[in-house]
Amino acid sequence: MAQLTHYEALDVERGATPEALEKAYQHNLAVYDEAGVATYSLLDGDQRRAARGRIEEAYRVLSDPALRAAYDTELALRRAASGTVDAAGRRLPVTLPDPVTGADLKRFRESRGVTLAKIAADSKVGKRTFEDIEGDRFERLPAVVYVRGFLQEYARAVGLDPRATAESFLARLPRR
Amino acid sequence: MSNALPVLVPRAPRRQMWSVGGGKGGIGKSVLTAALGWQLARLGKRVVLVDADLGGANLHTCLGVPAPQRSLADFVMRRVEHIEDVAVETNFPRLRLISGAADMLTAANIKHQQKVRLLNRLRAIDADIILMDLGAGTSFNAIDFFLVSDVSLLLVVPEPTSVENGYRFIKSALFRRLRGACDVPEAREILDFAMDPSNLRGIRTPVELLSAVENECPAALPPLQAALAAFRPRFVVNQVRGPADAAIGQQLVTACARHLGIRAGNAGFVYHDDAVWQAVRQRRLFAAEDPEGRAAQNVRQIARGLLQGEPMSFDW
Numbered sequence A: 001m002a003q004l005t006h007y008e009a010l011d012v013e014r015g016a017t018p019e020a021l022e023k024a025y026q027h028n029l030a031v032y033d034e035a036g037v038a039t040y041s042l043l044d045g046d047q048r049r050a051a052r053g054r055i056e057e058a059y060r061v062l063s064d065p066a067l068r069a070a071y072d073t074e075l076a077l078r079r080a081a082s083g084t085v086d087a088a089g090r091r092l093p094v095t096l097p098d099p100v101t102g103a104d105l106k107r108f109r110e111s112r113g114v115t116l117a118k119i120a121a122d123s124k125v126g127k128r129t130f131e132d133i134e135g136d137r138f139e140r141l142p143a144v145v146y147v148r149g150f151l152q153e154y155a156r157a158v159g160l161d162p163r164a165t166a167e168s169f170l171a172r173l174p175r176r
Numbered sequence B: 001m002s003n004a005l006p007v008l009v010p011r012a013p014r015r016q017m018w019s020v021g022g023g024k025g026g027i028g029k030s031v032l033t034a035a036l037g038w039q040l041a042r043l044g045k046r047v048v049l050v051d052a053d054l055g056g057a058n059l060h061t062c063l064g065v066p067a068p069q070r071s072l073a074d075f076v077m078r079r080v081e082h083i084e085d086v087a088v089e090t091n092f093p094r095l096r097l098i099s100g101a102a103d104m105l106t107a108a109n110i111k112h113q114q115k116v117r118l119l120n121r122l123r124a125i126d127a128d129i130i131l132m133d134l135g136a137g138t139s140f141n142a143i144d145f146f147l148v149s150d151v152s153l154l155l156v157v158p159e160p161t162s163v164e165n166g167y168r169f170i171k172s173a174l175f176r177r178l179r180g181a182c183d184v185p186e187a188r189e190i191l192d193f194a195m196d197p198s199n200l201r202g203i204r205t206p207v208e209l210l211s212a213v214e215n216e217c218p219a220a221l222p223p224l225q226a227a228l229a230a231f232r233p234r235f236v237v238n239q240v241r242g243p244a245d246a247a248i249g250q251q252l253v254t255a256c257a258r259h260l261g262i263r264a265g266n267a268g269f270v271y272h273d274d275a276v277w278q279a280v281r282q283r284r285l286f287a288a289e290d291p292e293g294r295a296a297q298n299v300r301q302i303a304r305g306l307l308q309g310e311p312m313s314f315d316w
Helices: A006-010 A020-033 A046-063 A063-083 A101-112 A117-124 A129-136 A143-158 A162-170 B029-042 B060-063 B073-076 B106-111 B112-124 B140-148 B160-180 B185-195 B205-216 B218-228 B248-260 B272-280 B294-308
Strands: B016-022 B045-052 B087-089 B095-098 B129-136 B151-156 B233-240 B267-269
Touching: A006 A020, A006 A046, A006 B294, A020 A046, A020 A162, A020 B248, A046 A063, A046 A101, A101 A129, A101 A143, A101 B267, A117 A129, A117 A162, A117 B218, A129 A143, A129 B218, A143 A162, A162 B016, A162 B160, B016 B029, B016 B140, B016 B160, B029 B060, B029 B095, B029 B129, B029 B294, B045 B060, B045 B140, B045 B272, B073 B112, B112 B129, B112 B140, B140 B151, B140 B160, B151 B248, B160 B205, B160 B218, B160 B248, B185 B205, B185 B218, B205 B218, B205 B248, B233 B248, B233 B294, B248 B267
Parallel strands: B016 B129, B016 B151, B045 B095, B045 B129, B151 B233, B233 B267
Antiparallel strands: B087 B095
8 A cells, every 4th residue: 555645545536525534534444443343354464553543544645735735735745746647636738759759758648647558458469469559569469450440549638639549650660 | 251240149147156265164155045046036136046065965954845856966966957956946935946955975075077067067057146155164066166256255253264265265266267367378388387386486465376377477477367367255244243344355355356357246244143143943934034144134134235236127
């Protein structure tokens, strides 16, 4: 649970009300309670203690309006640093070179924190295919009609315009 | 090549198979299954209760029905041809029972082919819901019946041992489903390896298992992810003694999501009620004795919730 945000640690929305926060806090403490049954056989005592500590910390910050506001700013800055949103959480316009290369796509995908495994799972397309797209391994890709579909799935998953992305990439494909 | 379009035949409302499992005996599985079946029938469904507790059947006692002359054993052993012939009427409208009583001791380990025939015929019974009471423990029979069900309920009581067994049941069931969904030999090896609790690589949870598969044979991953996503056991917490106990179902759902990567559900809880075991002693169904009693109301709430979430509606 170490890399979770405070919101994720308590499993609440960004805009959670104090009541929702309180409820989530009590619920999560009960999940990891020393005398409870929910995680008794899944985690050992140390792990449960660590989980409770993480929940306490998240609650301490989110239940205090001033600390929460500061934390929200910190989160926003962290996202802004990834280059795709500004400090207010607004999406920055993205400029990718046209025609776009597999390497460009890969860099962009990574900046968005989307894994290939996730795209593969959501689209039910093999991860290898997306690796071949990012690696510009044209010779291993199937017929254009399929690749267009895969590119659109990929673009949708990372937040790019599906049609423009697919056409831009396909423009570099050698004619077969 | 034919240009004919495929003809779309409207599908008849599909019968649903529901099952109640639990990793431990003596937690009230049969009593709850009987009450749930009764409640569903009361809500207008045509229900067939199936005592699939091969080897320890006692659903008939919970319903106040004398041990039926014919049982599931007669069908499995082919002493009767049609499974409907072993279904008996109960004292309640729309509720029938297929007993597992009598000589099923050896049948707890029925062969695969028998099991497939049994499941196919059960699904073909003319009813709205086939509700199966599974045996205690994690035999492949119990797990397979659990896995083929449209609604898979897992009964626990608020005790560490019961919850531990419940998780064990879920993990065994999931690994069996994943293995069935996996046709890549290397990935199967990882799965088999992970099933051994003493495995050296320390694969303890489905999450760890899938990441091991992703690293070693990514091509095998998508069907496994799909199987994991489709796996949806629902908890029922029985013998609850207060609000803290009643909250356990939701805690189990959170724990499953975080530590097992399983999207479980919370179907509800049933309060402990002395009237329940008093009714069992008199071989009567507690819910029918006092439909407005607390435990009976809890069961009604569970039945209603599950029917609301059903994938398609029936004509009542």
